Amino acid sequence: MMADQRDKRTHRTTRRDLLVALGGASTAALAGCSTTLGTDSGSTLRVGTLRPPLSLDPITARAIGSEQAIDRIFEGLYGYGEGTDIVPAIAAGEPEIADNDREVVVELDDGARFQNDRAVTAEDVVYSYTAPLEEDAPTEWLASPFDSVESDGEHTVRFTLAEPYPALEHALTHPIVPRQEREDDREAFATNPIGAGPFEVASFSAEKKTTLRRWDDYWGETPPAIDRFTMVYVEFPVTQLTSLRTNRNDLIEPVSPLIVDHVSDVANASVKRQQGYTSFYFGFNCNEGPTTDPRVREAISYCIDLEKAVSEFVEPMGQRQYSPLPPQVAEEWNMPTDEWAELANEQNPERARDLFREADAASGQLRILTSTDPKHKEFGEALAGGLRDASHGALTISTSETKFLERHVTGSERDYSVFVGEITGTPDPDTHLYPTFHENMTGVTNGTFYREDAVMERLASARTTTDREQRRDLYETAITRLLEDRVCLPICSFENSFAVDAGVENFRVHPIARVNPRLVWEDGVVTVGSES
Structure with missing residues (x-):
């Protein structure tokens, strides 16, 4: 019993313990989080995350920290709605399924464009699904159910399956990359890619920080309200909470059990979570x-x-x-x-x-x-x-x-x-x-x-x-x-969880991890008010 009690004291933190730790850690934490301080005019949102970004290439990405940044930069044929059902993104409408679920035809929105102002074509979609197989990439498993992926003109893609694939709808959310731009220099593309999403890359440092800026010419129906978005790696939960308390970050994620009960005590923030x-x-x-x-x-x-x-x-x-x-x-x-x-x-x-x-x-x-x-x-x-x-x-x-x-x-x-x-x-x-x-x-x-x-x-x-x-x-x-x-x-x-500053409005946590932090969706956007 004594050993068990000692173990629990080791891993459970009281409010007083945490406040003392925050006080003692504040100087170091400020130094460690100084790179997240926004100096640009306009609306800036900063996230302190325990999940570092490693690469911004959707073909080779294999970590949630990368996927969360990628989901802001790129669009798939389909994305996720409020729940786990898919909704059209680059696709112009619902997929057409025929031949006993062995053929899928997707028409592209002819207004979809990449951030270099080039139209998204069927060839880009074909490449996005064949490159993982050719490169033995971590996303290979997602593309492997397709027997072939072919273009039928500029705006039609035909997927053929040897057998039906029950998880098809999730495979159709794979980000679409521009073929030629990636092939020109894959290494450079992994750090400064071109996507068709609402944000483009401002700067990237692997395992440290990703800063994105709003793409003002975004072709989608709902543009984001945030001008600048930064995801910065923070190594420790207490340091995360310090950054929230000192307004160095507007969001932190995921919320550690170590600090969840103390967020409202030390910061003007609340915890939002979703299974x-x-x-x-x-x-x-x-x-x-x-x-x-x-x-x-x-x-x-x-x-x-x-x-x-x-x-x-x-x-x-x-x-x-x-x-x-x-x-x-x-x-x-x-x-x-x-x-x-x-x-x-x-x-x-x-x-x-x-x-x-x-x-x-x-x-x-x-x-x-x-x-x-x-x-x-x-x-x-x-x-x-x-x-x-x-x-x-x-x-x-x-x-x-x-x-x-x-x-x-x-x-x-x-x-x-x-x-x-x-x-x-x-x-x-x-x-x-x-x-x-x-x-x-x-x-x-x-x-x-x-x-x-x-x-x-x-x-x-x-x-x-x-x-x-x-x-x-x-x-x-x-x-x-x-x-x-x-x-x-x-x-x-x-759980997917965020501690959110009171000045961040309309923020919702999505059940699919890579969709977070979601800043724009079909009928809404996240904004940062005067308290941020």
Whole structure:
């Protein structure tokens, strides 16, 4: 009991503790956030984020910090409405679907233009869906259901599928890039791209800051009200809150459980949140090293109390989950979450030691790879502590987001035995499961290197099965096997959340993570009032 109480004091912050920390940290925080200070005239909105932008190229982007900036710069054929239904963007209307869901024809809005004033053509759309496959890019999984993508004149695109793809509507939201402009210099395009969205790039510094300016000639029906928009990386939640209190930032996101109860105490702001589709998990290296042995993976599962970890590190901004699917997706698909919860082991250091000895893996250090995201680090360190309690060596390696994304898919024992992964998807299970676990994405977005034919066949079949109940059964069987084989340890789902200054008006949080922070939509815009 004493140890538990001590642990809770370590991770729970009182109002007085936080105020003291804010007071002591204010000078350093101001120095760290000075780059976000707006000096331009006009309406400026600044966001302090824990998710650094890495690249602005939609073809190669693989981090939510990048995707959130990209979504302001680019348009897809379709975008998301208030919820998760799609609405036309570059498309002139609804897609025409024929040949038993195997042919999709999309007409383009003839007014759609890129930020260099060139018209968006069907060839640009074709390129946007074929380049990921040709380049083995992280977005390959999204384009792979299409057998062919062809232009039919300047303003018509024809998608052909070998089999129907039930998650088609989400695939049609992929950002459209200008073919020639990207091909002229891909490296330059990744830092200063040309899109068809309402904002264009003013400056970009990888893993630090993205500044966008309103494109005054935006062709869409609703132009943004914000003149200048900055997303700046802030490493710590307390520093985020300091920046909000001192008006260095107008929004901060995501809102850490550490500060959520204190936002209104220290800043003229409120917390806005929405249940989303982002989840965390421990992924195991099934390619090299001790974690190729299922007994070692099972032993590791006995080394951490995930209920306690979620209670201390996540709640009330998220909840425990027992599969790779966020709870609302599992519920919507009537998945057996109670049965999956029973597969989750309780912490048992003695049982872990027995399994390590049985597998002849009682010596040596297990390498736990995380990014610098505070949540990743907390989970990694909690697992490392549990491994040490089970008399097994563990080393937590926290590295930059860029290096993490490179290393966690190498399959090399030198890089990781376990990694803390993050899945950001949509209401369709395919967006959570195929890029994360299918062998076709191994070394790209799949770092587990798990190759069980029965699971791969089911994940692939579920992509081409239109009968919802049959899809559900395929996913249930595949997930159950993933859990039984300890390919991953699901941790939690996390809400999409922002702390918003009182001067920011009409701000809404969207359930799809990359849509945030949404500044303009069909019938509304975000504005910054006199209090900002």
